[in-house]
Amino acid sequence: MTAKPVRTSPPADLVTRRAASLGPTYKAFYDKPIEIVEAHGVWMFDQTGAKFLDAYNNVPVVGHSHPHVVEALASQAARLNTHTRYLHEGIVDFADRILATMPREIGHVIFTCTGSEANDLAYRVALANTGGEGFIVSEHAYHGNTLATSALSPSAGTSLVGRNVYMVPAPEPKSEASFADGVADAISRMERDGVRLAGMIADTVLSSDGIFVEPHGFLREAVELVRAKGGVFIADEVQPGHGRLGAAMWGFDAQGIVPDIVTMGKPMGNGFPLAAVAVRPELMVSFREISGYFNTFGGNPVAAAVGNAVLDVLESEALLPSAERVGAYFRAQLKDLASRHRTITSVRGLGLFIGVELDDAIVNVGAKVSNEMRERGVLVGTAGKQGNCLKIRPPLVFKEAHVDLFIEQFENVLTQELPSWQV
Template identity: 50%
Template sequence: MGFSNIMDSNSYSGGSAAEPLIAARQQVLGPAYRLFYDRPVHLVRGEGCYLFDADGTRYLDAYNNVASVGHAHPHVVDAVSRQLATLNTHTRYLHDAIVDYSRRLLATMPAPVDQVMYACTGSEANDLALRVAAMHTGATGVVITADAYHGNTAAVTAISPSLGGATSLGPHVRTVAPPARGAGRFADEVADAIDDLQAAGHGLSCLIVDTIFSSDGVYPDPAVLAPAVAAVHAHGGVFIADEVQPGFARTGESMWGFDRHAVVPDLVTMGKPMGNGMPVAAMAARSEVLAAFATGVPYFNTFAGNPVSMAAAAAVLDVIDSERLQTNAANVGTALREELRRLAADHARLGEVRGAGLYLGVEVLTGAGEPDRAAARWLVNTLRERRVLLSVCGHDGNVLKIRPPLVFSMADLDWFCSEFAAVTADL
């Protein structure tokens, strides 16, 4: 089986002593699925930032942006339950909720982004965005970062090099290095990729990036995107901001990752945190960019925008506002970043600590200062045994990915840092 950087850097590798549930899962689901950790966790319940296994053991969730406003948040649970008991159907019937929610969602974005279409997953939203961009530009060429992940449909697998394995980039795709070397270098590489696409006859359809560059290793510098987006627009292309990772107040500085970069996207995609675990995703757009697709292709997605999913999504916005979770992400995230930098300064095996709000990456290095994939995996699994859950990212699988629910508190920070310090002391 081929190695997938994003799937296998922290995956269960199996063995003869597999638990019955693992063996049953493998039998009925097949080998494509992955589990986290050398010793997978059997979860049965969640509450806020905490997860509980089948034995009742409590874990600190420092990884989950799906249940972004906290596991089993009562306001979301109530909203979904009430709507499910009332009506759930598709969007070819009228219902108020999709219009009400769309207005609220678009009000969080720059005025030029004025229309929205719905899907069930971030993969579907990115697939839709590629179609919209291609019809608007009349071109197919796509520029991405070298370890991007944008989903798992056929179209977005072709722009997701971090999937690895038997997948391969499409001939219409060009990669650029993540923005670790400054805004000018990133923009230059994007411009070179555009030239290459045009020379090959593909033209430029779009640049699509996750605006915290999460799968590339977490690169939060807010100066890097604007020059690259300017180059894309100068060549008639579209900029797609993939907000599945940094969106919905995750960075603390803004509701959306692209806001930190002071750019206005042509298309915005979102998914995981949108419904706090319910399957709902969306693509927001400038209406003039959407026009060719919207007038030429009848779009329908059976479950997208259904009343129950809209109830969940609206409840998430309620909680972000009422519990001031963007402010919490900024305050707790800053404190966590400062504490991790303090710990890293005293440890030769810990490198740069990067991030914004409650999205952080910590480099793990060899004694010679090189990326250390094995040590990062050891840290993740040792922390799992100490009931703290996180994962890894980056080209070399050596960046610890810390991305807890937005309700992560200062008490949770203390728990995390206490265990982190204890484990890194043994590195």
Template identity: 50%
Template sequence: MTDRPVQMVNAFVPGTALPPEEAALVERRARLLGPAYRLFYERPLHLVRGAGVWLYDAAGRAYLDCYNNVASVGHAHPRVVQAMAGQAAVLATHTRYLHDTVLTYAERLLAHFPAELSNVMFTCTGSEANDLAYRIARAATGGTGVIVTDNAYHGVTLATAQMSMSIGPAVAPGPEVFAIPAPSPANYPQGVAQGFAAAVTAACARMRDRGIKPALLILDTVFSSDGLWLDPPGFLAAAAAAIRAEGGLFLADEVQPGFGRTGGQMWGFQRHGVLPDMVSLGKPMGNGYPVAGLVIQPQVVAEFGVQARYFNTFGGNAVAAATALAVLTVIEEEGLRQNAAATGQIFRDGLEAMARADDRLGEVRGAGLFLAVDILRDGAPSAPEAARIVNGLRDRGALISATGPQGHVLKIRPPLPFQPDHAGIFLQALRETLAA
């Protein structure tokens, strides 16, 4: 039975003002952090702690976290916290000294990959991992051109921000970045696999017309920022073949779908039976501690290794390695991949049943504990309706967000220990929100 926390305060009544303390925090934040930061929700949430799949605000109210894939094994997981604190109390230093924990973690991590992917380089964030992948691809191919999807998100460094159509026009796209439509059936009615691969080939032709040689196809393997496009399984293989035929490499961005989120398998690319040249990792890797990495086929990184030395002060440090090792152990020993598959199917079935009864809910997509629901108004995509639902759920104690190029797709991505009873709590909150 789900240990649903006792609510310690009454639910927020829509239309009421922020309490003075929170209003002061919002003003202070804007004054100190500047204009580029954003807050979730019309009424910002002031969180002070987390436990398992629950988050708690400053007044003690519990919120069911259906969005946070950073704390993938649950907020403040005791085994992870113990490993982090224990290592920090002994040694916290970088990879230029010999230390066995980072090697133990590398061996354990690489065991979850195809044998061809046998090197790993450590960074602090997924952005750094994708940036490093681009540097390696340029060295390996002699090219500079990059292909992404047209609402992609791959990071916040200059190079990766220019590959991230979803963050706004200030930096994206870069002059060597070529966007193609996301692999949805609407974009490729002739067939997703064939059409998407043809789009890769066409993008390479556009590059060459501008005197640019292809270097890299980088894809979030579930296309989460594009609205979550996962099916049919296997369609990515043709796109990977297309970029290799043009002399480029395929990078599977597993920062969001990786570490068991899609259920059963460990990585999103495994649903497609494709072997990437490189795989970038991040967000859930340290359950909140900043640790990320790039897994690579050795021949891909060989030329980069000749041309440059790689060092990252905090990437792969002793505390990061111990923390990431604990996260991986929890995923393995607590059966979280299998739980994601089983609970995710129950969750999806519940969403599909609701969609059949309410025409504001459109197509439901997902794999494991990564789910999306199109939100419609009069049969058309509706970002305002999606925003109302997201904010209504927040007021009822369930946290999600919206995504997609039109902002009309509910993005549901809870921690991996999420249980069927938790899905039931969310579905009830969604019923109440729709009824309101």
């Protein structure tokens, strides 16, 4: 399979207008931003008609513009959309379907619009139930952009991290220290500082740290340490959830953990703003004694219809087993590529969530590879504290033929562009 490099240039006037209207905080992907005007399945199209293979965007988990999801959205919007102060069977049906995917200990679900809101609420519930304030996060975590969740997100800038937040290194394969050792050290530091532990929040494959799934169940011991000290565990499933890992619907399933609180977002609505917190009922009893919670748009009838449609597609198109099969093929092809190119130092992941670590001796190697892949019509992101890990998380409708195209262009970058970067 051969694909011609795309090499389209961004529309200069739109780049200028965007900067003038939206300000400096709206950062576009890639050195040459793309004006996307249409997308279907795994393909995105710019204003010139050039197409890009989407190997990065986990929001449209069942594929861009999936007809069943679009129909559900349009049909419900044509009938009714209001808030959850009114009874609506579709909302309750959706809540029941989400809870059916959870461990029996998780009994309530509260809908929000974004993962940031979900993590903010989860944080509040944890504080209310423990009386503590100290929180543990991985050292390059991202958990949202509210005031509270920014303080839990070192990847957004360590200057924003709250004084009550203690960071733990991601697993290091060459180190004898485990993730749990880091958590134990963080708890000890809290005790020395006179800070009472409230809990730990973790993206269950440490997505922003570089995608970690080994050793199997590495989070379990850390969670046990937190609970032994009276803290709660929040599983942030915004990125690894909704079948991203193949056989496991949720990342905590793959880790062998039953969380106290689960948060989810982006993929729930396949692009429609939809997120949620699933929680042990006893925690909500304590929280309700302190505070109520209401979200005008969270879990509205249109959102519920869309969320139900996404679950329909995951089931009817057997996307979890497909993600497991295609993901295994993808990782095998990447490992074969690594055997021929020493720039690839590690291939990690489960299902269709894959991290490819690159040799950080090359300055800005992750950004250079992702920008060059964009020039060749393949979209991929980066992760890790040094930004040297390619972050691959395509829609779950990705197939082996799409993997072959990715591998072809990735090898072209490694053979044709890499030599000039090493000079």
